[in-house]
Amino acid sequence: MKQAPMLSSAFLHPAGQTLPEPLLALRKQRASLLVDMPLPTRKTENWKYSSKYLKLTDEMAISLPAEGKAGNSLAVSGYKVVFRNGILIPEASDYPDMDGITIQSFSDLSNEEADVLALQLGSTLDHDQAQFARLNGARFDDGLLVRLDADAVLDQPLFIIHETAADTSGSAFPRIFVEAGANSRITLVEEYTSSGDAPAFVNTVTEFTLADGANVTSIRLNMEGESVQHIGATGVVQNHSSRFESHCVGFGGPLRRHDLQVRLVGEEAETKLNGVVVTQGKQHYDNHTSIDHVAANCNSEETYRNIAADQSHAIFNGRIHIHQDAQKSFADMNNKNLLLNNGAEIDTKPELEIYADDVKCAHGATIGQLDEESIFYLLSRGIGRRDANVLLTMAFINELVSQIPLEVVRDTAQIRLNEFFEQTFQEI
Amino acid sequence: MLSIKNLHASVEDKAILKGINLDIKPGEVHAIMGPNGSGKSTLSQVLAGNEAFEVTSGEVTLNGENLLDLAIEERAREGVFLAFQYPVEIPGVSNLQFLRTAVNAMRKHRGEEEMNAAEFMKQAKEVSKQVDLDPSFLKRGVNEDFSGGEKKRNEIMQALLLQPKLAILDETDSGLDIDALQVVSNGVNALRAEDRAILMVTHYQRLLNHIVPDYVHVLAGGRIVKSGGRELALELEERGYGWLGINDEDTSN
Numbered sequence: 001m002k003q004a005p006m007l008s009s010a011f012l013h014p015a016g017q018t019l020p021e022p023l024l025a026l027r028k029q030r031a032s033l034l035v036d037m038p039l040p041t042r043k044t045e046n047w048k049y050s051s052k053y054l055k056l057t058d059e060m061a062i063s064l065p066a067e068g069k070a071g072n073s074l075a076v077s078g079y080k081v082v083f084r085n086g087i088l089i090p091e092a093s094d095y096p097d098m099d100g101i102t103i104q105s106f107s108d109l110s111n112e113e114a115d116v117l118a119l120q121l122g123s124t125l126d127h128d129q130a131q132f133a134r135l136n137g138a139r140f141d142d143g144l145l146v147r148l149d150a151d152a153v154l155d156q157p158l159f160i161i162h163e164t165a166a167d168t169s170g171s172a173f174p175r176i177f178v179e180a181g182a183n184s185r186i187t188l189v190e191e192y193t194s195s196g197d198a199p200a201f202v203n204t205v206t207e208f209t210l211a212d213g214a215n216v217t218s219i220r221l222n223m224e225g226e227s228v229q230h231i232g233a234t235g236v237v238q239n240h241s242s243r244f245e246s247h248c249v250g251f252g253g254p255l256r257r258h259d260l261q262v263r264l265v266g267e268e269a270e271t272k273l274n275g276v277v278v279t280q281g282k283q284h285y286d287n288h289t290s291i292d293h294v295a296a297n298c299n300s301e302e303t304y305r306n307i308a309a310d311q312s313h314a315i316f317n318g319r320i321h322i323h324q325d326a327q328k329s330f331a332d333m334n335n336k337n338l339l340l341n342n343g344a345e346i347d348t349k350p351e352l353e354i355y356a357d358d359v360k361c362a363h364g365a366t367i368g369q370l371d372e373e374s375i376f377y378l379l380s381r382g383i384g385r386r387d388a389n390v391l392l393t394m395a396f397i398n399e400l401v402s403q404i405p406l407e408v409v410r411d412t413a414q415i416r417l418n419e420f421f422e423q424t425f426q427e428i
Numbered sequence: 429m430l431s432i433k434n435l436h437a438s439v440e441d442k443a444i445l446k447g448i449n450l451d452i453k454p455g456e457v458h459a460i461m462g463p464n465g466s467g468k469s470t471l472s473q474v475l476a477g478n479e480a481f482e483v484t485s486g487e488v489t490l491n492g493e494n495l496l497d498l499a500i501e502e503r504a505r506e507g508v509f510l511a512f513q514y515p516v517e518i519p520g521v522s523n524l525q526f527l528r529t530a531v532n533a534m535r536k537h538r539g540e541e542e543m544n545a546a547e548f549m550k551q552a553k554e555v556s557k558q559v560d561l562d563p564s565f566l567k568r569g570v571n572e573d574f575s576g577g578e579k580k581r582n583e584i585m586q587a588l589l590l591q592p593k594l595a596i597l598d599e600t601d602s603g604l605d606i607d608a609l610q611v612v613s614n615g616v617n618a619l620r621a622e623d624r625a626i627l628m629v630t631h632y633q634r635l636l637n638h639i640v641p642d643y644v645h646v647l648a649g650g651r652i653v654k655s656g657g658r659e660l661a662l663e664l665e666e667r668g669y670g671w672l673g674i675n676d677e678d679t680s681n
């Protein structure tokens with residue numbers, strides 16, 4: 001029998017030593033768990049469509065240096081934190097200075113603070129499903145800690161810009177931990193960009209814990225370049241009456257994977273997950289989401305849209321698990337997919353596990369093409385074929401794009417979408 | 429203006445139009461009546477360029493230009509407008525965005541400047557009033573959840589905005605209440621012009637009280653079997669189609 005390929009040991013040696021002692025120890029301990037970590041193959045259920053896109057070489061194992069030129073990113077005024085190759089750059093960042101809100105790089109934590117954080121890191125994630133979160137745990141060189149005390153409200157969104165400068169081959173392992181205290185409120189934007197064209201690997205983990213009544217809006221824009229493979233995981237734990245809202249907008253690449261796991265552990269928690277994925281050329285994108293209704297009376301609403309052009313490949317896997325005690329759960333999952341070319345591939349799979357009897361759970365998945373009748377209607381009004389295609393493709397995701405609560409993010413996404421249309425629909 | 433000669437068309441190898449001949453001069457209004465399934469919508473769709481239908485023989489010219497050679501959007505830009513019997517719903521594209529894209533495509537074709545959002549909004553609001561549609565309809569998705577009558581008014585609104593040379597109205601009067609019929613008729617009458625031809629498909633002579641046609645044609649079994657003046661519509665209303673020798677076979681498919 002052929003041995004399953006293992007993660008090369010080259011990936012097990014972290015470079016940066018600037019972290020406080022408790023985090024260095026944590027990293028070391030996590031690394032020891034990684035020895036003999038099998039790489040996913042076609043036979044790995046949660047990677048079966050994507051394993052063929054994963055191409056990690058030993059050259060990519062080393063951490064990219066923190067210097068390097070900046071990519072183009074959201075032009076923001078207001079609060080921002082810039083990571084370059086997984087290292088937080090204080091000079092480029094602009095933190096809020098508000099009572100009740102702590103925003104700090106992992107490297108700046110005292111040993112006492114780091115002790116507390118070490119117990120929390122990884123606690124929101126099921127690592128058997130998001131295997132690569134383990135690798136991040138063994139390799140993160142830096143990270144961002146955001147703590148909101150009870151009732152703290154961040155008055156403006158916090159932009160976290162992750163730039164990967166892929167001038168040489170290497171990896172980046174940024175990590176974010178957000179603890180939202182009772183009734184606190186924050187909007188946080190993660191933007192992933194890159195420059196350079198050396199093969200690079202970005203492996204992220206972002207975690208949110210929401211105390212009772214906390215309200216978190218998370219926006220994630222994935223716009224890295226064609227040489228960057230990206231595997232990210234987001235873990236969310238929600239307590240009583242908390243509200244989490246996520247907007248993920250992703251553009252394809254050689255490998256794109258995002259695992260989003262939400263656990264509703266307190267009653268009356270609400271979660272809303274929106275996602276838009278656009279792929280073209282030979283690009284790939286794989287979204288795996290998972291919502292655990294652990295407590296009763298919670299509400300989850302999930303809407304994902306994939307658009308695949310050319311020979312690209314998009315994957316959506318949506319798992320909803322309603323635990324035995326989660327009576328009166330309401331869960332609605334909807335995934336629609338648009339194939340723009342016959343050569344494109346979309347795989348969608350809902351996974352429902354329901355162990356409570358008094359629940360409302362709806363799910364739907366469709367795969368379709370642009371509607372011929374609608375195209376004819378638009379053309380019959382003098383609209384050109386290209387514009388008709390663009391209007392109808394935008395129509396497919398408009399509802400989700402317009403729900404993104406920040407104009408600057410909508411605009412940034414729209415610019416990328418326009419480039420996509422430019423390349424996908426030639427004037428006929 | 430419009431000249432149709434011996435037009436044959438089929439869908440999925442089934443012949444629907446079997447030799448249509450029709451000439452329409454500028455300024456004229458022609459009504460086409462005829463039983464269900466006789467090919468009225470097919471004729472309308474073929475003129476607009478719907479590729480689901482195959483033209484197997486015949487000739488269609490608009491102001492001397494071969495219409496059948498033109499792509500759908502080119503026909504529209506040359507002035508062909510079809511008000512659909514069943515307008516398509518397009519959720520996610522706002523009516524306003526749709527209309528502005530269409531108007532600007534036409535303007536660009538004529539070498540005129542495109543209209544900005546504010547200018548267009550003003551014009552669109554005026555025209556929506558003309559067909560008694562609240563301006564809030566401009567913000568909704570194209571025909572999305574519009575009632576049958578609202579869809580028809582939206583079609584006429586588009587005709588008024590696009591100012592076509594040839595307006596083909598496929599049962600624009602169907603499903604309208606009495607007030608809406610009045611509104612739509614006023615809209616169509618507003619379209620009547622020296623340099624514009626109108627071809628209306630209808631089942632009801634009542635529309636022709638509001639919009640008085642110059643000619644009435646009866647389409648049956650894919651052919652025009654009778655043409656006359658306005659009085660032909662009255663006669664059809666009274667006597668049905670039987671006296672024209674239209675048999676069941678013609679009307680059943």
Ligand SMILES: Nc1ncnc2c1ncn2[C@@H]1O[C@H](COP(=O)(O)OP(=O)(O)OP(=O)(O)O)[C@@H](O)[C@H]1O
Nearest residue numbers: 439440444463464465466467468469470471480681
């Ligand atoms: N896409 C299609 N596929 C198959 N048959 C079609 C198609 N479109 C039209 N037909 C057939 O062509 C014939 C003519 O249809 P058409 O819609 O032109 O009739 P009509 O005169 O407009 O009828 P009505 O008064 O009911 O609107 C009908 O038998 C119809 O079933």
Ligand SMILES: [Mg+2]
Nearest residue numbers: 468469470513
């Ligand atoms: Mg018809």
